[in-house]
Every structure is written in C-alpha cells, then in structure tokens.
Amino acid sequence: MKNFTHIKSKLKQRLKDNELTIGSWLTIPHQAVVEILSSADFEWLTIDLEHAAVDIETAQNLISHVQANGMEALVRVSKNEEVVIKRVMDAGANGVIIPMVKNVDEVKQAVSYVKYPPFGKRGVGLSRAQHYGTAFESYKKWVQEESVVIAQIEHIEAVNNLEGILSVEGLDGIIVGPYDLSASMGKPGMFDDDDVKEVLNRIDTITLRMNKPLGFHVIDSNHMKMMEKIKKQYTFLAFSLDFFFLGDMARKEMKLLKGKLQ
Known part of the structure; x- marks a missing residue:
C-alpha cells in the first residue's frame, strides 16, 4: 500500500526555503470538491475541523483523496489539544495548522x-499513517523530518509574543487569521x-526580519488579492x-445573465 505521508514533503522544503507555496481550504466534506x-x-489543501462540519472519519477520507490527487493534506484542527492532533496525524495528514496559539x-x-x-x-x-502497522519505522522517521506544523496567528x-513563537524548534511557519x-x-x-493595520504590519515586519515563512489566508476569491500578499513577500x-469559489462564480455569472435579460 502506498502512503503519501512517507514521501519527502515538497511543502516542508518550500517552507524551509521560504519559497512561495499556494493552497486552499476545504469545508465541504466531499471527495468531488477535492478532485x-x-x-x-494547488499544492496543498487544508481540511477545516475548527469551523466546518467535518468529523475524524470524514477527515481521513478527505486526507486520502487530497494526497491521491497529488497534493499535500493539512488539517486545521479544532484546538491545540493532544487527542485531535494525534488522531489527524494518525489518519495520515501531512501536517496541522494550530488555531489561536498565543505564546x-x-x-511547543x-x-x-x-x-x-x-x-x-x-x-x-x-493506523493509516503507519500503513496499519506495517511501516511504523519509516513513518517514525518521516514524522520527525517531514511533518508540517503551522501556528495560526x-x-x-x-x-506580542511573535518573536518567541517564530523561534520555536519544530515550527514550520505561521498563517495570519485576520478575522x-x-x-x-x-x-x-x-x-x-489604523490599529488593525498597524498590528498586521507588525507581523509582516517581525516575520520578514527573522526570515521565517509568512502566511495568510486570503478569503477573497479574486486573484489580485493574492497578488497583494505576494508583493508583500508572503x-x-x-x-x-x-x-x-463556488458561490462567487455563480453569483457573478447570474448577475451578468439577469442584466442581459432586463
């Protein structure tokens, strides 16, 4: 049985090299969306366990479909809690995004x-990550060297604690949650x-000064919003x-269609 988690992570390497990597977010728990x-x-997809209606069984299925379609699977866990992190990693996730870390x-x-x-x-x-008991040794090496840990700021x-957070060994990067x-x-x-802008600029300044990967979840489906962040070295x-992606295109095209029918 082939398991994508035992393959060297391109995402991990891009984070190490501070190179641009682009993914997206899964909240609709169906393999068709992944496909x-x-x-x-996209290079990776994040499965959302914090705000979406996704349980651990569904998460494992989505992880396998993400990897089978040539992408890496991250999971934004529901909280910084031992059991949920352990379960998604055992389900074969390439890594986790940890919400609401503060220090x-x-x-750590x-x-x-x-x-x-x-x-x-x-x-x-x-479990799945360890090939159901047939490849624990290779997974043990993989999880130490290739698993990805992202802190959501x-x-x-x-x-206020960002310099210390960015210095933690084993942390691969941060992603800003603006809301x-x-x-x-x-x-x-x-x-x-002005105060919110100042704080966002402070994150940029500190992270770039420390030469760490600077991440952001751009909610808008307009690619120009992504370009704004790329130009700021995210x-x-x-x-x-x-x-x-689904709703914006549907609303846009229906608005154009109704305009032509008037």
Missing part, C-alpha cells in the same frame, strides 16, 4: 503533540482600522475556500 480543486494546481509554550505543546518521543510526546498508535497576545485577530482587538473585521498562502 475539482486538484485541477486548479511560546502553546506552540503543539509541536510535541505531532512528534514522537524523544522529540515530542505523541502517543504511538497504528489570530490573537493580539500572539503578536479573529481583529476580533481580539475588539474590532472584528475592521481591516481598514510565501505561505491559502487562496480562498471551496464555497467562495
């Missing part, structure tokens, strides 16, 4: 939940507010999400 998005040449200790905790002892404290189980406390970040400042969704970019 459709794979035709767009160095929380990032997340890394430890991904890695086996002596590097971490993840419990050992045999979406709280003002995390910004929750602005909400933690009492200004949810107010991206034109390298780990999530481009929109499944239901916006």
Whole structure:
C-alpha cells in the first residue's frame, strides 16, 4: 500500500526555503470538491475541523483523496489539544495548522503533540499513517523530518509574543487569521482600522526580519488579492475556500445573465 505521508514533503522544503507555496481550504466534506480543486494546481489543501462540519472519519477520507490527487493534506484542527492532533496525524495528514496559539509554550505543546518521543510526546498508535502497522519505522522517521506544523496567528497576545513563537524548534511557519485577530482587538473585521493595520504590519515586519515563512489566508476569491500578499513577500498562502469559489462564480455569472435579460 502506498502512503503519501512517507514521501519527502515538497511543502516542508518550500517552507524551509521560504519559497512561495499556494493552497486552499476545504469545508465541504466531499471527495468531488477535492478532485475539482486538484485541477486548479494547488499544492496543498487544508481540511477545516475548527469551523466546518467535518468529523475524524470524514477527515481521513478527505486526507486520502487530497494526497491521491497529488497534493499535500493539512488539517486545521479544532484546538491545540493532544487527542485531535494525534488522531489527524494518525489518519495520515501531512501536517496541522494550530488555531489561536498565543505564546511560546502553546506552540511547543503543539509541536510535541505531532512528534514522537524523544522529540515530542505523541502517543504511538497504528493506523493509516503507519500503513496499519506495517511501516511504523519509516513513518517514525518521516514524522520527525517531514511533518508540517503551522501556528495560526489570530490573537493580539500572539503578536506580542511573535518573536518567541517564530523561534520555536519544530515550527514550520505561521498563517495570519485576520478575522479573529481583529476580533481580539475588539474590532472584528475592521481591516481598514489604523490599529488593525498597524498590528498586521507588525507581523509582516517581525516575520520578514527573522526570515521565517509568512502566511495568510486570503478569503477573497479574486486573484489580485493574492497578488497583494505576494508583493508583500508572503510565501505561505491559502487562496480562498471551496464555497467562495463556488458561490462567487455563480453569483457573478447570474448577475451578468439577469442584466442581459432586463
């Protein structure tokens, strides 16, 4: 049985080299969505366990379909918690995105939940990732060298601790969650507010100065919004999400059609 998690990670290498890598976000739990998005040449997809109606069984199926379609599978877990991280990694995920981390200790905790002892404290189980018990040794080496851990910076406390967070061994990069970040400042969704702009600029400055991968989830399905981030030297970019790609095109074309019918 071939398992994509035992293959050297192109995403991991791009993060190490701070090279541009573009993925997207899965909230609709169906393999057809994975197959459709794979035709767009994304390098990775993130399965959302925090806000989407996706359970662990569905997550494992989506992980396998993402990998079978030539992409790497990340999972944005529901929280920085040992069991959920262990389960998605055992399901074969290439890595995890950890929401709402606020300080160095929380990032170290997340890394430890991904890695086996002596590097971490993840419990050992045999499931899809370990080829159902037939390839534990190769997986043990893979998870230490190739698994991906991303911290989601979406709280003002995390910004205040950003230098320390970026210095944690085993962390591969960060991704900014702009909605929750602005909400933690009492200004949810107010991206034109001067204070919110200053905080976002501070993240850019610190991360670029430390030569670490700078990530952002660009919700808008307009590629020009992605270009804005690329020009600002963001390298780990999530481009929109499944239901916006679907809904935006449907609304746009129906609006144009109705205009011609009037």
